[in-house]
Amino acid sequence: MKKILNVGGNSKAIPLPPQYAGFEHVLLDIDPTGKPDIVCDARELGTLEGGQFEAIYCSHNLEHYYRHDVPRVLSGFLHVLKDGGVAHIRVPDIGEVMRVSVEKGLDIEDTLYQSSLGPIMVLDVIYGYTAQIERSGEGFFAHKTGFTQKSLLKVLLQAGFGKIFRVGAEGQNLEINVLAFKGEPDPAFRTLLGLPEAG
Numbered sequence: 001m002k003k004i005l006n007v008g009g010n011s012k013a014i015p016l017p018p019q020y021a022g023f024e025h026v027l028l029d030i031d032p033t034g035k036p037d038i039v040c041d042a043r044e045l046g047t048l049e050g051g052q053f054e055a056i057y058c059s060h061n062l063e064h065y066y067r068h069d070v071p072r073v074l075s076g077f078l079h080v081l082k083d084g085g086v087a088h089i090r091v092p093d094i095g096e097v098m099r100v101s102v103e104k105g106l107d108i109e110d111t112l113y114q115s116s117l118g119p120i121m122v123l124d125v126i127y128g129y130t131a132q133i134e135r136s137g138e139g140f141f142a143h144k145t146g147f148t149q150k151s152l153l154k155v156l157l158q159a160g161f162g163k164i165f166r167v168g169a170e171g172q173n174l175e176i177n178v179l180a181f182k183g184e185p186d187p188a189f190r191t192l193l194g195l196p197e198a199g
Contacts, residue, residue, distance in 0.1 A: 002054040005080060007042050008061030010034045016057055017088070019192055023055065030140065043069055045076025053080050054186070056087040060175075063091050063143045064128070070145060074159035084186035086179050086193070087161070092125050093176045095148035100174065112174070125174060149176055156180045165195055 004023040006016060011034040012027050028045075029036040040048070042061065056077050065073055077087045097112065101122050106112065108126075111119040117129070124130055128142040147155075149166070156164055161180040168177050179193060189195070 003052065004055040004057055005038075005053045007045075007056055007058040007077075008064070009036075009057070009059065020055060020057065026053070042073045042076060045073070046079050048076075048080055050079045051082045054082055054085045055189075056081060056085070058087065059090040060092070062089060063145050063147065064140055066144045070155055071159055074155065074161070078160055078182050081182040083183050084189070085182050086185065086189050087182075088167075088177075088179055089152070089156075090175050090177045091147045091152060092143070093148065093174055094126065094146035095150075096174050097122065097125050147176060152176050152178065165193075167193075 002023045003026055004016065004020050006012075006025060006027045008029055009016075009027050010029055010031070012025060016023070016025060026038065027034070027036040028038040028040055028042070030039065030041050032039050038048070042058075043065070058077070062070060062073060074087075081087065100106075101110075101112070106122050108123045109121050112122045112125060113120050117131070121130070126143065126146065133139070133141045153164060156178070160182075162183050163181045163185050165179045166177065167179055179189075179195070181189070185195065
């Protein structure tokens with residue numbers, strides 16, 4: 001059975017994207033209260049056995065690391081991925097947040113959008129969800145790195161990822177959503193993820 005490592009997913013109750021149905025879901029998180037399969041900081045992925053996952057899902061976690069730690073996290077992704085495997089990475093699109101904020105004349109404490117958690121202010125996307133940080137008292141929940149389409153692509157290429165595909169429309173949901181492959185994409189992933197034959 002194919003395995004997917006959900007990095008910082010917090011809980012298996014939060015579903016993975018449907019294309020990973022049938023994969024064995026392995027949860028990695030630094031917080032043991034969500035009962036992850038692996039309690040580990042993503043900066044320490046290099047200490048795990050290498051080449052054991054076909055996919056990694058990292059949704060809104062990479063921005064919680066300082067810029068100088070991001071290459072170490074991405075190196076860990078490459079370490080635990082099998083050749084031809086994919087890292088599915090989603091992060092806030094700071095460039096799009098700034099564009100929308102200027103277009104709408106929003107201040108940093110104005111509501112950017114409504115979510116199931118309540119109103120999300122501009123500063124929540126830039127610095128991390130304020131209510132969560134205040135409730136937990138845990139600084140890890142703060143955003144320490146911002147990404148634009150260009151800067152995320154640059155760090156992925158510098159880390160050694162091969163083919164990188166954007167998923168969805170640019171700026172969709174004020175996030176960047178990419179599929180980054182270790183080496184040449186596995187043909188099965190191209191089909192599963194609906195990617196073009198050449199890219």
